[in-house]
Amino acid sequence: MEKFILAIDQGTTGTTALLIDRQLRVRGRATVDFPQHFPRPGWVEHDPEEIWFSVQQAVRRALQNGHIKPGALAGIGITNQRETTLLWERSSGRPVANAIVWQCRRSAEICEELKNRGLEERFRQKTGLLLDPYFSGTKLTWLLRDGPELHRRALAGELAFGTIDTFLVWRLTGGANHVTDVSNASRTLMMNLEDLSWDEELVELLEVPGALLPEIVPSSSPYGQTRGLEFLPDGIVVSGMAGDQQAALFGQACFNAGEAKCTYGTGAFLLENTGEEIVRSQNGLLTTVAWQLGGRTSYALEGSAFIAGAAVQWLRDGLGVIPAASDIEALASSVPDSGGIIFVPALTGLGAPHWRSEARGTISGITRGTTAAHLARATLEGIALQICDLAGAMGEDRGQPMVLLKVDGGAAHNNLLMQLQADLSGLTVVRPSMVETTALGAAMLAGLGCGFWTDVAALSAAWSEERRFLPQMAPEERGELLDAWHRAVLKA
Template sequence: MTTSRRLASYVLAIDQGTTGTTALILDQRLGVRAKVNVEFRQIFPKAGWVEHDLDDVWGSVLAAVQKALREAGLRGAEIAAIGITNQRETVALWDRRSGKPVHNAIVWQDRRTTEQCVRLKGEGREETIRAKTGLVLDPYFSATKLDWLLENVRGARAKAEAGQLAFGTVDSYLTWRLTGGAAHVTDVSNASRTLLMELRGCAWDDELLDLFRVPREVLPEIRSSSEVYGETKGVRVLPDGIPVCGIAGDQQAALFGQACFAPGDAKCTYGTGAFLLQNVGPEPVVSKHGLLTTVAWRVGGETHYALEGSAFIAGAAVQWLRDQLKIIEKASDVEALARTVKDSEDVVFVPALVGMGAPHWRPGARGLISGITRGTSAGHLARALLEGIAFQIHDLVEAMVQDAGRKVPAFRVDGGASANDLLMQFQADILGVPVERPRMIETTALGAAFLAGLAAGVWSSREEIAKSFKVGKRFEPKMKQDERERHLAKWRRAVQSA
């Protein structure tokens, strides 16, 4: 190990998302030295199909890292560790020898395998899948996407069975590229999103592999979320020898980045959609209210599980207000518009623009605006839209409380829409618990950095990280119980009609 490597003290987090890649560089005191985002193109071959060119993805990673190093004024040799967090269920398939993708990645949003999922449900397979994986049978997850690639790319299945192809979620592909092909791995949090891993044993399951026609030879090795998987080799923008040592799916990384280390701790990420996760501890909790059970992380030999609920539309509803209705010029204008009225009156907005996720799971539901009168203004509509986002999260929290048997003492938030004070205050009001927004709301990348830094010794323990966690603003609930019940009754009536 060189002297420069021993003196390295910065952590690089690569947050590979659906529309772009963010590179974040942190120092030991959790100071952000640089944060750079590079977008890449989205590919829509057919209605309901969504793909990414893996060369575009890798190019965005290289560009983001190079720009972040320049912004921080650092040399690559000063990076002590690299952590990766990623869009989770997206499927990559590439040639082990050449490294070339055999097809575009199929993105988590893609719905091309809907018919296969319907067929498997008709065969009575969903109960077994749910019991083994904690997930529902849906095109959202990776297994049917991989089966589609093996079946539809010429020669892919035979090559996969011969061990010539490698499958992975995006974390696997990036680790493979960063280590020059030396490490074909994934972590437990990403593996738990594939429909191929048995939840309690955290191992690939033979029955599930047979069901989805996936040869074992194509699979990555399942590892913990914080350990050395390999070192950089042959990466144009980084020197050889930097340990790649932290991996977690984006929502699990945000949970870790929010320091939600104790059972009962919960966070919600408000992005295009909204994702709520609650740490339930070392034993998985099976949901009876439409939530998913997933692995949160494995660190130091201990696995933590989480309950997860997702609202498909959150920030995307604001984009709809901007792009389709042209009521606002930019997304950040929605709060000022909503503040032009004192309340939403009787207007209720159900943001089921692409169906409803947990806990309702109604794919046929459609968006609904009710309670409109001649006095309804754009401000009422904007305020009702923000309230509709918060109502969805209330339903998820209510389901989690019933499943986990414990209340949420406080509610941590992150993601772009969490910067909206009006939304966060209404969220606290309708939940009846405080909402805490950290100083840094990009906690997905922060979680990846923490996991890598723990493995590399930059931070000694989760307790050290927790002590450094800073709440930026705390929203205390102000709404009276009878008013809360009145709002919820309006919401429930509207949901039934959506």
Template structure:
């Protein structure tokens, strides 16, 4: 019987489980959304019990739909989200603190004032920002009674979502993560490929809490017997793990230096493959491992935008001007332009290249002639404008201008957005047949580790283009729109 891989795709707002066959074709999928918790302004939490419940239910559902034995499991996950749990019981001591959460901003500001940013930047490729995991862990240790003392005694474990799931799936036998998730904690030296004791001391995170770090294509462990009875009850190897954005780069078959992808989900993330060179950004981009295979790391420049699809969700849930996200495609075409309306979606601060944690969302250019359609168009345009800024920063950093941008994620289904994006970055935009490239990337890693696929050359043949959007906007029109956007951003920034 052909090989089949189950991928657990644990995202910010939903959990999906997808079964792929050996041609990387989806044969089954189950998905469910889960609750978001906002205890205070700028705070975002998840209940780990919700995540574990949904992982089990969707995985079992997908396996039942597929009706075939599972060869291996791949995991891809929201990055930077931090969980601390009891090693003995596996129970979290606090809700997961989500990547969008900003409560670590005061700690980051103090560390910057103390002159720590240079060493953090040099070793991790990251900026001192509450987006990353270390300040979240420190907050939990400092605000849960007895947590810091227990962590020092080795009683508590820290992990990103992948690590928590590996621990649960293996019945508590394995505490591990992969290089891409480890690299998003502010505690991992991306050049040595190891946890850094000095960074652990800097953030006050005991080294004993941290998981083992492995390659992306690696057998991390096997599932507890009987956990998935729909797969003959056998233990299944967990053989591929990658943070969602690096998984998407891999799933888009961007294996060569200079290839780039952009994912449009809750946020927007552009990654440019820089090969075995870790390019130090001068424009506040991130230097990050893209993947590590057989001990060799391929790096990427990354630009992270905190709000993309979340802006459309706000139009639906916050303002009620739409009832379904797909309406924005039609609304954007109902009007010839945005009527001078610009949305800067800094609902949880601004990411790259600005990194302003205190900025908040704003809409400029409103007149009595502005309509819901103009707001919808401005929300979509903001996604393209932010991508434009990231690509420009990558080129300025010395990264090769990508000849093509491969896109994925839910918003990539919006034809109008794809065309406008190609116009603003003045580069062809390719959309694959299967937009679930994040899950495909995790499947590719799991398949490499278990012999389903032979190598990157074979994986490249499995990628297929559905449509290419060519740029067609005149240069002066692009410059006018760009100038209006940059003026709106300048008005929004709280930093100089």
């Protein structure tokens, strides 16, 4: 019987299940959305049971769509929205509160409190992260402070903490395994980058009882087997896990130091593999674990642009410039340049390397000759220019410039955006044959963990590119545009 790997990509707005064969081809696919909950301005929650229902439905439909029997599954890989935080009862597996989503800002005061105590550099040195509500640790602090009874139960060992990967493994294995992989643990503000263990000092500073925490495990390893599920038979090994951006880096076959990928979604995430070296950024980037595989740990530098595809959505929904997001390429291609327009898409502040939450979007250079096409092209340039800043910061941190960038995500289908990215950054941009690299990375890790593939060389041989975009812009023109961009960013 032909065997497959099931990849569960549990994202912010929905869950995708993919069935991957040995040649890295998708043989079944399904996506199931679930609701977002906004109890107050700036607060974002998910109902964990709604997430679990979406996982079950996505897996069922992917198997049906691929005409594949559950018994043909050799292993399961999980990738997930990374910092989303939840608590559940160990005895029943029931959540005790809604999950606090990575986008939620409710723990901002806790972050400020820790900064005012002079602790930010200690957290940064130990974890590679900033003290920001984005990360899991302060969300967990908030949950325990807000519910004194939860804190009591946590101390008594009655509750379990996890990010989404941990919760899914718990549910898939019938509560037998309470684990998180190193890539997800590295996003909690509680894991020490040096020894890959929960840091006792940081855990104490965040007021987290140690009994809550899962075991930290490699990204590719047999964690447990399915048990007691209605939608899958018992005994399928769960053998791969990584946070979404790290999974995309692995799915892009960026196995070696210096290899990088950018995922273009609502925002954009650029990660560069730094190998076994922990590179501590001097340029506003995050240091994170990429994965642990075969006893070796790979690290990465990460930079995020808060707004990428969301800028195109704003043109569509806020301004009515285009009827559909896919129409931007044709409109922007109808003019040879942006006519001097510079759009800084800081619609929710600026992320790395600037970290200016107070920044707001600006559009400069408007004249009577400005058209909707110029604005559309400037929007694509603004997305690409943010990535140029991140790539430049990574080059400075590593002491050597980036030369090639692999791309994925929905906006990577936009040929003009990819050409602009190559032109403005001076990088060769490579688009893979399979752009759903987040789920692919989870499948690849799981397949290595259960013996479906023998080594990364087998994966490299199966990975393929669809198109390359080479820089075509003259260096002088590129320099002028970058200078104009940096002047505009200062005014945002």
